[in-house]
Amino acid sequence: MSDKNNKIPFNEDNYTHNIERNNERKLDRRGFMKTLVGAAGVFAVSSLPWGAVAAKELMGLGEKEYPHKKITEVSKLPIGDAVEFKFPGDHDDAILIRLSENKYVAYQNACTHLRCPVFWVKEQSEMICPCHHGKFDVETGSPTAGPPRRPLPEIQVKVENGAIFAVRVKRYEA
Structure with a gap:
C-alpha cells in the first residue's frame, strides 16, 4: 500500500477535522447535563433561606x-x-x-x-x-x-x- 492513500488531504490542525485533538472540545452532552443539574441545585439551595423566611411569616399570620x-x-x-x-x-x-x-x-x-x-x-x-x-x-x-x-x-x-x-x-x- 502506498503512503499516498493514507495521507490526509488537508492540514491536521484544522478544528473541523480533529475535534478531539488536545481537548479542544471539553464539554460533551454528559458534562453539559452535569453542569445544568449542578447549577439548578445551586439555585435551589440558595433560595431555601428565603422560602424559610416566607414560611415563617405565613405561619404567624393567624396568630x-x-x-x-x-x-x-x-x-x-x-x-x-x-x-x-x-x-x-x-x-x-x-x-x-x-x-x-x-x-x-x-x-x-x-x-x-x-x-x-x-x-x-x-x-x-x-x-x-x-x-x-x-x-x-x-x-x-x-x-x-x-x-x-x-x-x-x-x-x-x-x-x-x-x-x-x-x-x-x-x-x-x-
Whole structure:
C-alpha cells in the first residue's frame, strides 16, 4: 500500500477535522447535563433561606395580634346594625355587625371569590356580595350561596370600657 492513500488531504490542525485533538472540545452532552443539574441545585439551595423566611411569616399570620383599633362605641351601634372600618391596615376594609346585646362579629369584607365588597343586608340578615350573588353566613362567615368557596377572614373583637376594638385577623385555613 502506498503512503499516498493514507495521507490526509488537508492540514491536521484544522478544528473541523480533529475535534478531539488536545481537548479542544471539553464539554460533551454528559458534562453539559452535569453542569445544568449542578447549577439548578445551586439555585435551589440558595433560595431555601428565603422560602424559610416566607414560611415563617405565613405561619404567624393567624396568630399575629395587631395594635388594637377602636371601631365604635357600643352605644352607637344598635342591635342588627353594622359599621364599616379599616383593619389591620388603612387599605383593609372590614365590617362589624352587632347580632345581639353582647354578640359582635367582624369580617374582612372583601369577597373570597373576586374581592368585591361584601355588604350587610339587615332586612334579610345576610352578608351579600353583589358582584356574583355570593352570600355568607353572618355567624361564621362561611359561604352559603354563589361562587365563593372560602369563608371571609374573621376579625376578632373585644369590648372594653364601652367601646369595641378590633384585635386580630383570623386567617382562612385550608
